[in-house]
Amino acid sequence: MTLKERGGAGRFRPAKRSLGQNFLTDPNIARKIVDALDIRPGDNVLEIGPGRGALTRHILDRQPGRLVLLEKDDDLAAALRALAPSIELVAGDAMEFPWRSIDPGDGWKIVGNLPYNIASPLIWDIVSLAAFSAAVFMVQLEVGQRLRAASGGKDYGALSVWVQSHARVELLFKVPPQVFQPQPKVTSAVMRFFLQPRPPEPNAAKALGSTLRLCFQQRRKQLATILKSKGIVDPEGLLLGLGIQPSQRPETLEPERFQALSNRLQNQFGS
Numbered sequence: 001m002t003l004k005e006r007g008g009a010g011r012f013r014p015a016k017r018s019l020g021q022n023f024l025t026d027p028n029i030a031r032k033i034v035d036a037l038d039i040r041p042g043d044n045v046l047e048i049g050p051g052r053g054a055l056t057r058h059i060l061d062r063q064p065g066r067l068v069l070l071e072k073d074d075d076l077a078a079a080l081r082a083l084a085p086s087i088e089l090v091a092g093d094a095m096e097f098p099w100r101s102i103d104p105g106d107g108w109k110i111v112g113n114l115p116y117n118i119a120s121p122l123i124w125d126i127v128s129l130a131a132f133s134a135a136v137f138m139v140q141l142e143v144g145q146r147l148r149a150a151s152g153g154k155d156y157g158a159l160s161v162w163v164q165s166h167a168r169v170e171l172l173f174k175v176p177p178q179v180f181q182p183q184p185k186v187t188s189a190v191m192r193f194f195l196q197p198r199p200p201e202p203n204a205a206k207a208l209g210s211t212l213r214l215c216f217q218q219r220r221k222q223l224a225t226i227l228k229s230k231g232i233v234d235p236e237g238l239l240l241g242l243g244i245q246p247s248q249r250p251e252t253l254e255p256e257r258f259q260a261l262s263n264r265l266q267n268q269f270g271s
């Protein structure tokens, strides 16, 4: 039962396009998404953008410890609160949530059918700041392909390197537009993330972010040329020392090589 079913048809205001509201209407797909998170009784769960509660109901069925809902649309808050007295509702913007407060000791699992307009920057922040035990997000298929892209392809870019440096990424299944109301123009994909055992430390992550910005702003240029433009002395020697060919282009460099390169450049960027 979704909130709409509990409250009766017509209870909700129309979906807000500005908040990326495409509500999932297929309970089987909602269950499949929540199943992918493997919630055990007592696990703490944070849901981003619960909307009308399509996923929330299935989360509640699994008897989580704490269930925190993070929803920007105040109009949905009252109906969400009515779902279960134990729900903790945070009425706010996920882009401003203090992701560092997600404590590894508390075993948080994070889930959300994310608004398309913020999915990429939000996942960028979450994988690098929140110590979650598993996360499952529905995103636009095109974003999903970038998230899990391997080096060398057209989908591979800063988002792929950053996210894969912090987390193992899986594309679990695709979801067609017909199961949403209103229907989006694009196909969606359900992605799962587990943090890497040794993600970059904060300073190394900062350096990685700077290196990715530098390199992917000029993705068609050779790496030696890019480093030279930054005033690096002997870029060829620096790259060869890391096992990277000076003529390689950024999109051919695997995440581990980007991490090695950014560690090497760390001081020179002043980050």
Ligand code: SAM
Residues within 6 Å of the ligand: 019, 020, 021, 022, 023, 024, 025, 048, 049, 050, 051, 052, 053, 054, 055, 070, 071, 072, 073, 092, 093, 094, 095, 112, 113, 114, 115, 116, 118
């Ligand atoms: N989970 C629901 C479902 O599957 O039917 C709704 C998904 S809908 C694609 C995205 C939800 O995120 C909406 O409820 C929207 O109001 C909410 N939202 C949009 N921007 C947000 C933000 N910056 N922070 C938190 N929630 C946001």
